[in-house]
Amino acid sequence: MQNVRSVTLSNSTQSVGVLVDESYFFEKEDLTKELVANGIQEQNIKIIVYRDKLKNNEVYSKPTFGIKHLNWKGEIINPEVNDFINEEFDLLISYYDVEKAILLTITHNSKAQFKVGFSSIDKRLNHLMINTNAENYKVFVQESFRYLKILNKI
Template sequence: MILKGFKQNSTKKYISKLLDARKDFVANNKISSLAVLVNIDEYDDFESFIQFAKLINIAPNNLKIIAFTSNKKKDVDALNFCYNPKDFAWNGKVKHAELQEFIKTPFDALISYYQQDVLPLKVITAASKAKFKIGVLQTDNRLNDLIINTNFKQFDLFKTELIKYLNTFNKISNE
């Protein structure tokens, strides 16, 4: 129990360090690649993200969805990849190679679709090299560039609001 507390505290420090070092620069380019980070324990409709990507003209090969589950034994057939707490070492360091590759990829946008305060999800959001980070209301406003405050279970409302803001910011092409 004490070790778990030390691990959580060191992970929180790592997240703060990542967020403090982050530059508040948002590129003016259109979104052509999209990453989605979802907590499958809260929301498991991957098809809604695929449809959203089609709606904003993202090619299927430019969409990457990864899921997180807090259940270490749960084998989830996610679209691309599912990870769990065992994929993280002390200080929030990522142990899994595919997850490290996801973090290093400079996606045009990252949608962090989770509500629960789960440290591994926050680590991935904070460490991601995505150029524009989008999320639902969370405890730490520094995680995302754009926060859509909608009812978490109403994905259609989230999608509508997000498209409205992306059009306002001239981030999507209407071709």
């Protein structure tokens, strides 16, 4: 994490990637509605979900991954996760407030132009950090968009 990029965003936010830890937060649809209410078009929001335990027979509504998608070298072997990392979002929302190696790796390696996350996570990963917990998704989105407007990112 020594080589975290500092990038300035020159255009407005159109595409948003959301990385969610579903171990503690289950309201993905409500979070999406809040983003849409703040001017992001729903088709421009891409969500990927982390779960501590994946069930083999369960069908997930969003692309979902777990720790088993990390090989012994610390490389992510899930193609959906790698596509998410390589997509150049205008904004990445790292929606987790407990540090887990795989989530930190995805946030760090993401090609997103601007990253927003929680203040409880390593300060070097995100450009903007919101001081709240994951259960307060409305506060998180309101504060994020308040500062994004001040920074002329929206």
